[in-house]
Amino acid sequence: MSALLEMSGVTAGYAADIDVLRNVTLGVEAGRITGLIGLNGAGKSTLMKALCGFLRPKAGAVRYDGADVTGIAPHRLIDRGIGYIPQESSLFPYMSVADNLRLPLEHLARTRAQALDVRARIDEMLVHFPAIREKLRAQAGDLSGGQQKMLEFAKAYVLRPRLCLVDEPSIGLAPKIATEVYHWIDLFTAQGMTILLVDHNVRRVVQMSEYIYVLSLGEITAQGRRKDFEGDLHEQVRSWLGVNF
């Protein structure tokens, strides 16, 4: 099976003389969760940014659905069906929750050949994210951390991407809310969405992903199917990452 998203030989960084990613090759296959794990500063978020246009690779290529999308503007990727839930917020804090949901959807409606019913999309989303209904008029920036994360997922959900890049969705959240986050990811996959998941909860990433990559100091140092990562997980990950934790 060929991958929906492929990164091949990508070297990337923020300064001309420092490469944060070095010759990274990976594939994200359609209809499943692919996991990416690594220590703080390994380059996981940088890899996400290089995949979705926020950082142009210095070398190598990114292919999506058979087309070369290396260095394409991020909004063009959203038009093509790639969603991105970044580690930091992507919300407009001074706008209402409703506008945060409506504006990207209206943009998508303008770029689509066939009609898209904005109202129906939001109503359908509220079935899965019922707690958002009473917050629609609130300012996004006034929501709690957990509510903001819920809004991020709801915003991605209404756009119905084929592929969603999800970077550290549970970081800083109470365990109960983190559990909800993982349910939303399950909801996305149940709808047929393809996911690339980065999370500091290594055990959870291994449980949820069918294929896993380990990134260490900007290089892919291990990869395999879930069964290759189960068992004595702690011991394996410790040796892959080359550290004690």
Ligand SMILES: Nc1ncnc2c1ncn2[C@@H]1O[C@H](COP(=O)(O)OP(=O)(O)OP(=O)(O)O)[C@@H](O)[C@H]1O
């Ligand atoms: N905007 C930036 N400008 C310059 N350097 C950056 C920038 N963002 C990240 N870096 C550096 O790139 C390296 C990789 O950072 P990155 O955020 O990709 O790691 P990460 O694996 O996502 O870490 P974490 O687990 O903490 O989220 C780090 O050394 C970091 O300091």
Ligand SMILES: [Mg+2]
């Ligand atoms: Mg990160």
